[in-house]
Amino acid sequence: MKGVALAFLGAAALIFVATTLWQSAGAPGWVGYVKAAAEAGMVGALADWFAVTALFRRPLGLPIPHTAIIPTKKDQLGQSLGEFVGANFLSEEVVRERLRKVGVSVKLGGWLAKRENAERVTAELSTAAGALVTVLRDDEVQAVVEQAVVKRVMDAPWGPPLGKVLERVFADGSHHRLVDLLCDQAHDWVRDNHDQILGVVSGRAPTWSPKFVDSMVADKVYNELLSVTANVKDDLNHPMRMALDRFLGEFAHDLQHDDKVMGKAESLKQQVLAHPEVQTVIGSIWATAKRLLLEAADDPHSELRTRVLAGLMSLGERLAGDEALRAKADGWVEGAAAYVVLNYRDEITTLITDTVRRWDGEETARKVELQVGRDLQFIRINGTVVGALAGLVIYSVAQLIG
Structure with missing residues (x-):
């Protein structure tokens, strides 16, 4: 796209040179209109090239003020981005309204009501439970059991x-x-x-x-x-x-x-x-409980997994068909999301600002340019075309006045 934008500038320059030479050799009057359009097109193309380039680097390496905006203003941009996200996306009203429109409970209910989905969740829960039980140290857990359970008894x-x-x-x-x-x-x-x-x-x-x-x-x-x-x-x-x-x-x-x-x-x-x-x-309380839990988690036909599967499917059917339960579940989800937003919004926005602050300025400019630079080149193309049209209009008005 840089090549296309440069081609528009080159075309405007060639037309300008050609019409200038033609006028010096006695060209007809309409050539002046073409020359004016080409001249204004070059000005528009150069001006927009400067504007687009100034976002990411210093044009021609010159220390012109207010250029290389992204590399030099990276931290301020990150701070502004974090504040923008916090104010417009992490407000309690926005989160509640969005969750209300999504209808989490009805979608989750319909999804869980399908046996294959409930089996998948059951398998994932079993895997997670087995992994958690495996990584726990038996002596420490047994000590906790004896202290928390036996001592209380x-x-x-x-x-x-x-x-x-x-x-x-x-x-x-x-x-x-x-x-x-x-x-x-x-x-x-x-x-x-x-x-x-x-x-x-x-x-x-x-x-x-x-x-x-x-x-x-x-x-x-x-x-x-x-x-x-x-x-x-x-x-x-x-x-x-x-x-x-x-x-x-x-x-x-x-x-x-x-x-x-x-x-x-x-x-x-x-x-x-x-x-x-x-x-x-x-x-042997913990050792026995651990063995039973691991066996139940590994066996797809165990009583534990069968009951979990049945419970998940039953929950899905109730969420899909019970409006009162859906309203209650949606209220829980909205309340939980609102709690997270109200209490951890600053931590979330800080994640954005700190991440941007750690980026290298030039690397940041390069990443942003790769993402949006293609569209920005249309500014240069439009600048060439709009500039040529503006120059043609101005020249035409000048001719009429003259």
Whole structure:
């Protein structure tokens, strides 16, 4: 494009020389119009060449003021560019409006609803999780687990929280199923262990008691025991059930308010955590968790990846079809973007200014010229053409006035 612009200047110069020589040899009057157009075209071409060149370097190497603007004003341009980006692109209103028009949630929902896309995200998440787990040092993670988890479990009392949980369970009646199961199992055990019960009762009879009396007593005890367990099993309002409910309620209350019961709970906690098997489990928590996580991340058909895949697809379908959820998700995205803009706008614009400041002046001018220089050469071409037309008009007006 430099060659094309130079060709326009050369053409104007040749026409000017030719018409000048022709006029000296007695050319017709219209030649003066051509000469004036060529002369003004040369002036326009030279002026625009100077303007375009002055952006990137000093024309002809002369130290003319206000030339080589990009190399000498690079830092100021970078500062202005950073301020322009911060004011016009990183404002909260602009970011929110742009995100609102984009519709992040609906596009993300439609994309995630497709199985191949959800599988791709699942695979990437699995790879990232596996890489993160692999680079972590086992001894450090185990120490954190023991300090953050085990120590808190050891320091926190078990009685009050356990009592609150049990109190809620008993209040809701959720324990009745367990009681029903225990009653069923107790009745079934009594029914199926006739000989054992007879043997226990007979074994505790006095030595002087006749055997047939022992057998009769044992049968009576067995039948009564079987009857009692059957009644407890079938009657939901049986006194034994009611007594058990009262006992459980009192036990839940004592776990929260009775120092003696709470002390026993703490003692039980210490015994459980001090058990060798429990200590072995605590010492291998991270190793076990790491192995399970790596295996699940590597296996495309693992329960973990299957659930993540299903969750992502379900999320995509809900985002695509649930307007309320989309509005909420868009609000989260806009809020997050606005937070970043408000709190880190200066850091972002500083990145621009610092980057430009590190550039070499001449190298910067060369890069910019390679990007926009081709279009700038049209300024020279237009300057030649517009200058020639302007010169022709001025010469024509001068002739009319004369």
